Amino acid sequence: MTDPADASENRRPRKRVHYGEGREALLNAAVRVVARGGLRKLTYRAVAQEAGVTHGLVVHHFGSRDALIEETLAHTIRTSLNTSALEPGTGKVADFSSRLSEMVTADPDTQAFQYELLLESRRRPELLPQIRALYDEYFDATQRELSRMLPADADRALTRLVFAALDGLVLHQLVLGEPDVTDAALEELRALLRLLEADGNRGE
Numbered sequence: 001m002t003d004p005a006d007a008s009e010n011r012r013p014r015k016r017v018h019y020g021e022g023r024e025a026l027l028n029a030a031v032r033v034v035a036r037g038g039l040r041k042l043t044y045r046a047v048a049q050e051a052g053v054t055h056g057l058v059v060h061h062f063g064s065r066d067a068l069i070e071e072t073l074a075h076t077i078r079t080s081l082n083t084s085a086l087e088p089g090t091g092k093v094a095d096f097s098s099r100l101s102e103m104v105t106a107d108p109d110t111q112a113f114q115y116e117l118l119l120e121s122r123r124r125p126e127l128l129p130q131i132r133a134l135y136d137e138y139f140d141a142t143q144r145e146l147s148r149m150l151p152a153d154a155d156r157a158l159t160r161l162v163f164a165a166l167d168g169l170v171l172h173q174l175v176l177g178e179p180d181v182t183d184a185a186l187e188e189l190r191a192l193l194r195l196l197e198a199d200g201n202r203g204e
Helices: 004-011 019-037 044-051 055-062 065-083 100-106 108-123 125-149 156-176 179-203
Strands: none
Touching: 019 044, 019 055, 019 065, 019 108, 044 055, 044 065, 055 065, 065 100, 065 108, 065 125, 100 108, 100 156, 100 179, 108 125, 108 156, 125 156, 125 179, 156 179
């Protein structure tokens, strides 16, 4: 016999979503699921429940859990690149990562998702290639913007150093809060970049 609660659950109307907007809604739902419960909580059913859609729709869009993980990670990196001003394209030191603290405050789940996957890749090495490939997007964006700002092109070591500083600031704000501390540290980082810029100009 059907439990009345189950029957009412089955009758609950589902959201009707269009293909493009539905896919993004599912990716955002996956981010929230992982941010709250870790990667082990990421299932088709959990994402469907979070997004308010059917389990079958998640399967239709992604086909496998690995595909869902990979596409969600790519989605979070695109989101971060678009909102952090990591690569504003102006070549001005003052614009570099100017909205970083705002990004973390506005959407902490996106950052938490990425750190969850980074830690999970230590336990599941099969995740490491996609983590490495997708994080290369961060490194490339950082290197391009540094090369716009500095007279000489930024090398790999400088790029990693600057990005590591940004990544650490995001993690600290995610855990500790204090966006004003993030902003103050970013201004110190920009001051160092201005010194590199001036030194390079003198060398020329």
